[in-house]
Amino acid sequence: MHSVIQALILGSLTGGVYALMASGQTLIFGIMKVINLAQGAFVIVASYLTFSLFQMTGLDPFLLIIVTTPIMFILGAATQWFLLRPLRPDDAAELSLLVTFAVALGLEGALSIVYKTTLRSIMPGYENHSWTLWGYQINEVRFYAFLLSIAMLGVLYLLLQKTKFGRSVRATVQNPMSAQLLGVNSKAVSAFGFGLGVSTTAAAGAVFGLITPFNPGSHYDLISRLLTIVVLGGMGAIGGSVIAALIMGIGAALVSALAAPIWSDFTFFAVLLLVLLLRPRGLFGAKVRGAL
């Protein structure tokens, strides 16, 4: 029982971090119907960015998120503007998928040239601290990360619900054509939206670097997890992806506590297949046209 509850705690804290990564990916899918296979690679870029800035300045990694977020935003927006926007509309959906995969490989290649393939960790000194509450361990970094995720998701929510930009984004998600007719600049929205989706990786990357050692190839571990979360939550549903992230975080932690850590990877694949078999639109996804 003790290990189950411990796994629940750990899982929901980890789920919070996944939620941050996956919400960005879902946002990108919602706006542009692009599955961003590079989201994991962007997370790793952010981890390295935080790692380097931390080494240079000695500032707290959580504080550095303020610096890394705009950088990741620009990187994301530039990716959309230079690599995805020029694709011809008739096969853009298929090509964009492959383009983001190529971006992921390119980022991995660039990172391995700069940083080699040694495993790195961001170590501000408190990365292993934890509180003990009624006999349960609560890892300090994961707890802060969880709070941060909730805060970032709150900001994202406010941005989408309360601002003019958010309204344009939501309009584009619902119906790109009428949004454009009503004066939404869909090109700008796409670039900003992609940037925004990628900028969530800044915080996620900092946290990822604190809780796990990483190297340029680490994004492969993230790709399938994030995609499973996005599909489970319902493609395009940001709220759904947050809940799916928590479910998968807890699920994976439970499996690794009760069986073996290695099985948690298979949990993701099994869930992915089950969702597609039983409820292809995911928990909260709208029914998609074209689904047979």
Next chain:
Amino acid sequence: MSKAGIIRASAFFGILALLPLGVKPQWVINLLIFTLMYAALASSWNLIGGYAGYPSLGHAAFFGFGAYFIGIIFENSVGNGYNPFFILPLVGLCAAIISIPIGFIAMKTRKDVFAIVTITLLFMVQTLAYNWRGLTGGAQGKGVAVPPFDPATFGRPYYYVMLILLLTAMSISMYFRRSKIGLSLAAVRADEDKAHGVGIQVTTVKIIAFALSVAIAAMVGAVWGYYEGFIYPQFAVDPLITIGMVLMTFLGGRATLWGPVLGAFILVPAQQYFSYEFGATQFYLLAYAAIFLVIMLVLPRGILPTLTDRIRLKAKIVAEANK
């Protein structure tokens, strides 16, 4: 098949069949084996990714499956050395059988979901290869018994088997172009809803294309594993193998007969040259990505369709002028 097509194909395979008899240096044969290997892989990817328009990112999983299949059965002895080649149809059959339920689930909904499932499959199979140590040897790798081939012509059997696999892949591709199934796939690719609406068995044709495609990928993987003699999880189940076949297919031209082959004959020698010149793998990851992006942006339809269109256009202009 048109007369010119038959001549072209016979010339191509005729030259390739005679080549090892004339060319002696080991490194040339080695390069040719890898070129044929990627040509076969790209042609197989083209069946599902090109004709059906369902971009699979998980073909490397089946490639690795084939390699381990041979590695596990022929760990200790390969007899006269030809036994693994006779097993190949079985390898292909097993891969096809495995692919059917996966394809059924993954292709139920949409193309991007298919990509998601296949890429997840790739990483899952990679995890399996690393961790199922009893079967795969884990990160230490798995050795295959060394065949008693004559060292002077060691590569020859592998070369010819790769050539046969390429011929098989291209024959299926040819068949797709000429038959109802190919037309059905083209309809699926253009507009699946409408294809479904006019009574095409979309699920069946997609699954057939996927199963045939991965069967060839697995057989190629099996020959590769046998040729390498040692199977490591990071090379057998490698996202770079997937991206390689996709890249070559796109470069040459999707949904064409010769496109994937052309792509392989350009990129494999180029890749070997660059890794010889620059060594470091990191650079070629970057180079792969760069080439890929350039093709997507500048030449999204590939070399062959762009060229044929241009030639047709020119012929038309000439015809107009002569009128």
